[in-house]
Amino acid sequence: MPIVPPAAMAAPLLLATEGFGIDLDILNGNLVNLAILIPVLFWFLKGFLGGILSRRREAILQDLHGAESRLSEATAQLEKAKAELAAARETARTILKDGQARADAIRAEGEQRTIAEMARLQEEAKADTDSEARRISNELLSSTADQAIALALQDLPGALSHQKQTKLLVATIHSLG
Known part of the structure; x- marks a missing residue:
């Protein structure tokens, strides 16, 4: 079978339809x-x-503008959050320093109270010791005086005459008052 060019095949179509058509002739x-x-x-x-x-x-432009505004808002919020974080850290440092200073003050106050209490207890112990020593000393003096008076009363009636006893009584009354 011989090969027929496409233009030759389309030519009968163009002749059959007399109006608008497709011309397959490339040139x-x-x-x-x-x-x-x-x-x-x-x-x-x-x-x-x-x-x-x-x-x-x-x-797309609206989306870009929206994204830019959200980015600027997010950047502003990030900066604000960083500033708040820095302020919170500074506040935490201040609170920590204040807490340490307060703990030191409380510890020093407790030590001072302990020292004062120990000194007070020592003073009370010394006062109790001194009081007990005075009481014992007074008892000894009283006991010694009682014994001396008892001995003197035993020896006195035989040692003093009636005149001397009267003189002694008069001198004692004058000395009293």
Whole structure:
């Protein structure tokens, strides 16, 4: 079977339909078809695709502006959070220093109270010892005086005469008052 070029096969079709048709002759028909098709497509797609692309461009720009504003808000919040963190750390350091100073003060106060209490107990013990020593000394003096008076009373009636006893009584009364 012989090979027939495509233009030869299409020629009978063109002759059979006398009106608008597709010319398959590459050199003659395609240039005219392209010259018509490209401006029509350009005009049609310019409005259709241009509108779609314009709306898409606006949507992308809005998304970008939204993302930029969210980024700036997030950056501002991050800076605020960093500042608050720094302030919280400084407050924690201050509280720690104050707590340590208060603990030192409480410890020193407790030591001072302990020392004062020990001194007070020592003073009380010394006062009790001194009081007990005075009491014992007074008892000894009283006991010695009682014994001396008892001995003197035993010896006195025989040692003093009636005149001397009277003189002694008068001198004692004068000395009293």
